[in-house]
Amino acid sequence: MLNVLGDFVAELRAAGIPVSMSEHVDAARATTAIDIADRGLLKASLAATMVKDSDHAPIFSTAFDIFFANRSFNPDSESDSPDGEEGSPSSSERPTGIPGRGKAKGMGMGGGLSMSPEELSEMLFQALRDNDNNKMREGAAEAVTRYAGMEPGRPVGGTYYLYRTLRNLDLEELTARLQGIILPPNADPDNLTQHIARDDVARRIEGLKAAIEREIRERLVEDRGAEALAKSVRKPLPEDLDVMHANREEMAQLERALRPLSRKLAVRLARKRRHKRRGAVDLRHTVRRSLSTGGIPIDLRFKPPRPAKPEIVVIADISGSVASFARFTLLLVHAISSQFSKVRSFVFVDGLDEVTALFEHTDDPKEAVARINAEADVIAFDGHSDYGRAFMTFHTKFAPEINKRTAVLILGDARNNYHQSNAELIADLRYRAKAVYWLNPEPESYWNSGDSIIGQYAPFCDRVIECRTLRQLEAFVGTLA
């Protein structure tokens, strides 16, 4: 058990979950205090002792399922299979399909195909209808054997197999059949009931997908061993995802991570501001306190400080390459706009447009960001980024409004398509403003390569910051207020 735990901790650390030495010890102790045959209890115990952040829970869960998949400590499973005592199995030497839960399952198409596709589909349908978990597992196993076409030894994470299985299962038909039963007959226009029923069906289908995924994963563990698989399914934490290259699923993850993050940031900023300086002496309070020391004011009391909140001007490049990053930063800045006295937003490609109004009319920044693309007038010529022209426009129209309380944030990769840089305008902005910061979503090693001219602007900015992940973005915004 201790060996397995050691490997497991190593995997958690590799996946970015910080597990300290003493937490490792706690986990080991926990395993002696509980009945480790109870997988649910084991999982909860390991989570409680080692994972101290709810954002890390999904990663822990995946890793746990991989590491403790076929190491069933369950005495009633057919047990010639190795239990956890002997380190991690290097299953490349083992013929596939030996360990497992009862039934021997081959990797590929070889396993007993006992059902026709129709029977399988019927079985899954029944399992979904009755919420029957055992049947669901059986059905999932059968579906994987039949459709996934798994090949031993291939270093994949299983997404491909999942896709193949699901494609062949015809989930749409299953969904339709389920809805046929669950939805009230002669569908009356009571929308709430219908909506709930649809949600219910969707949830059950998700359950099936999860069961299939688990099945595939267990077989992959048998095939390649836990460590190898854990490595191929390892995903970065949401705050470490590269914003510029996030795919759609990762983008959704990022958006989910953004809200709690901005809330925490707002609390921290508000607190920091309150504690930064002390205000004037609060005479009334001090005199009252002095009574208990015989009228001698030993303990001075101060009025709470009321420092001015900073103003923020965001100038964002929203051309294709950096659009998602700009979107994100705008979301974050507006989500904590209560911490600033004023937030003005400008977007550009080769023309520049102010979009502050879009944010003012809604209390949902997301909606405003979605409208930017449709409504902002940012294309003046050919729709390629032109920083020089955008800064020129900004400077002519808005520079007089920049004052010593304004922090200017410029977002972009400074890929100027070989246009003129007009860097002297930034120098003038800096002279007027409190500070000018440039957030660049490209890795620092790419700066000044190709048409990137960040080097020409950099001398006139207070700081140029590489800002590829939420973590970096948060750290920067935290220093602003």
Place this chain on the structure above:
Amino acid sequence: MGAIDPRQELADRLGLTEVPPARFASPADVTERLRAFDYLGDDSIASVTFLADRLAKPVLVEGPAGTGKTALAKAVADATGARLIRLQCYEGLDESKALYEWNYRKQLLRIQAGRGDSTGSEEWSALEDDIFAEEFLLERPLLEAIRAKDPVVLLIDEVDRVELETEALLLEILSEYQVSIPELGTMRAQQIPMVFLTSNNTRELSEALKRRCLYLFVGYPELERERDIIVSRVPGISTALAEQIAQVVRSLRQLDLKKAPSVSETLDWARTLVVLGRQEIGDADAAETLHILLKYQSDIDKAKKELLGRGKSLA
């Protein structure tokens, strides 16, 4: 592997004459006894509570507001017949509010009362010992929990509200179950208290604090559990209505809302529907009472559009 019982070890360290017996026999026991006090936990709540007792470690309970974090500590206190000692955290909480304070008014009186007599140096030293005696010590919740002879459950509520620096106050008590008072020495716990800390996650807690605690995330309950909670907490509700309520709330939580409905809000809604005498939720009822569940106008609008709007499929 020589398994040392953590409770035994802690009892030795605290110098207790006997190891206090464990409170729960198994996670199932936890579930059952909490249920007797109308707290319906899920498996992970039961597991972590059980483990906290066995390992003699504090539990840090995190999760959205209104999901029963504080109620858990109360229920555990009830179920184990222990006294609940509560420390409500807030910004600006300090040592003199959380741990102990010297009752200096009384100390001043003591000094003045002694002044009439001769003021030799021996007397002064006697007096000095005297004014830092336990008589002049004001107990605050943490010290109270440590010094209690009867079984106690210590609840440190909303620990994320104190400043990062103040967290350090808690560390000694959380890991060693003791409080050091410079003038008096170290006070060790007289028994092994159960400790719960709750946090709404408004800020990141320090590593040091997290390391000393077991971590429990209490999220929104599963459909079945929420239904059971409604049934047990709202008198006179039918199971069918409770189920429907739980389903609506689950669908609402899937929408992208500013503030998802909490369990306590769900209960309020259920009570309202019972008072209105409804047996099932129609569109009109839902539209009229949605403001009990949702606290932002934009959320209410969105929910109406998504849930009650016509011809919109989810997918």
